[in-house]
Amino acid sequence: MSTIEQVALLAKVSVATVSRVINNTAKVNEDTRLRVENAIKKLNYQPNAMGVMLRRETTGLVLILLHSVDNPFFSSTVQGIERIAHENNYNVLICNTYGDRERESHYLKMLKNHLVDGVLLLSNTLTVEEINELDAQYPIVQVIEYSEESKAAYFSVDFYEASRSILKELILPGHKNIAFVHAGSVDIISANEKYRAYRDTMIENDLPVLTPRPQDVVFGFASGKQVTAEILSNHPDVEAFFVTSDLIACGVIDELNAHGYQVPQDKAVVGFDNTIFAYLSHPSITSIELNSFQMGSDAMSFLLKKIRHCKEELKKKNFLPYEIIKRNSI
Amino acid sequence: MSTIEQVALLAKVSVATVSRVINNTAKVNEDTRLRVENAIKKLNYQPNAMGVMLRRETTGLVLILLHSVDNPFFSSTVQGIERIAHENNYNVLICNTYGDRERESHYLKMLKNHLVDGVLLLSNTLTVEEINELDAQYPIVQVIEYSEESKAAYFSVDFYEASRSILKELILPGHKNIAFVHAGSVDIISANEKYRAYRDTMIENDLPVLTPRPQDVVFGFASGKQVTAEILSNHPDVEAFFVTSDLIACGVIDELNAHGYQVPQDKAVVGFDNTIFAYLSHPSITSIELNSFQMGSDAMSFLLKKIRHCKEELKKKNFLPYEIIKRNSI
DNA sequence: TTGTATGCGTTATCAC
């Protein structure tokens, strides 16, 4: 590995001049510049990022913390983040936390250690106090999932209202017995808001709250099947399913078919997130499109302002619009 | 941000002692250790990673470069990598390249700049020469996709033999007119080997090579539909489809249904990678399971040896076993 | 236009 000093030596200039050539930070004579550039090429010199960052006190790196990249819903948010980041010469690092507190705090050390300039929390297991402490000292922003009580800003969607509006699609045609199906973490804002909307809507419409607040189960197709089997055995008269995720909804439909029910003729199903699963399913699933790409890009723009200590007054709560996508499952 | 010096000052010791306490690198008296630990706590001190890495000349970070995280096939490989990395106190950073040369070389700078200790290339747009140059100077390893002509080691699967074995599943029942369906990059080893296997197998069995070598099209469900429509119009007598990816196979089946054909009664379909799509599809899709998790963990173990300059003789070519998963699409 | 010298925060070597 060659250093700036070796380049300077070979080019017969000072390290300052080499630095100037590299960073285009001041005028240098054409022939000295050439000498330096040749030396750089000859030595195959690459500036050591550690040295640069240590000196500059900034890294040009941001970190995305998410549960795991294999949920397609997150990938468009990641793309939104990347779009803005790259436009601003920032690189994006993605880390899977798998909902593991220890792993999450491990990666958050990269922020505290100044290895990255900021963090986008797409899912977190932190307490309100932990988020606040982080937010007070470092540039962070919450995306999709968030803690309302924390002081940190968030870019998300009004899961409560979105849920209410898709529930209307089930109630309007006259369905009375509507089940709530969730799989994955329960202790996150999206899950809570969805359930709250389900409960409130049912009660307001004098309909039975078929499903009690769900427990934590692993996210996946199989969970959708399992939960559906339970519901069918407890409430054979169930007419419709409000499912909090498209992939789970695939599992619901599969289990319904296994029990001899056709969708939507016998039972109605709606999903959430409008991922590819809603589109692929037979029948295709009525779902709700959240602007996940824009959530990402807006959040990244926000984070950049925080990083740059922009004095502009920034809103804490940022909800993006949603849209019902009607398909063939209702 | 507090520094080691401030801690030293507050604890009335030297920075050397503080460093010793932090890294447990030498004996220190119990009471001085306590003083230091209190000072650290009081100042909320976090070692600056830049300083540490600059000094240590190692970062404890590896980089995964892949096309994009939204292909579920890659996510288990990523998990395999993470498993081994975490066991060895390494952190994993994931970067999406979207097949963009510029973006890829941008992220590779992180390797050249010593910001990460090694790189796992899960998809690359580099030339053989570029890979060799990289491999000569830095710890890298190729995973899944690879360049056979390069000198860099790779962990993958024998796509040629795997393809031949799943093609047998179509030929054995007597299908004659078998189409090859691919979407995504064409200029990658997996695509090339799959097509080569298709062509060779057809010729060996005196069967028609229905599909010419495919062009580059964007990867996705829609591409599967489009390609299938073309094949149906060119070869109405096509009996079976060898599809190079499960998601594409979903598109194929959807388009076949749209044309009034039932799978497997009218046309047979096989996929590749054994992702969740193969399982979700109606009918479920016969596919081929590659040990993608183990590919990741093996590759990471290998990379660690390279990083640690382990003298052990390392194999360049590492193929893992595969397994046909029979379902209802044939 | 170029060079000198300082310091970024840390670890490690050497004394004591």
Add this chain to the structure above:
DNA sequence: GTGATAACGCATACAA
């Protein structure tokens, strides 16, 4: 057991 200090590679204020 502890402290002083050099060195890691770089950017930059200041001097020339």
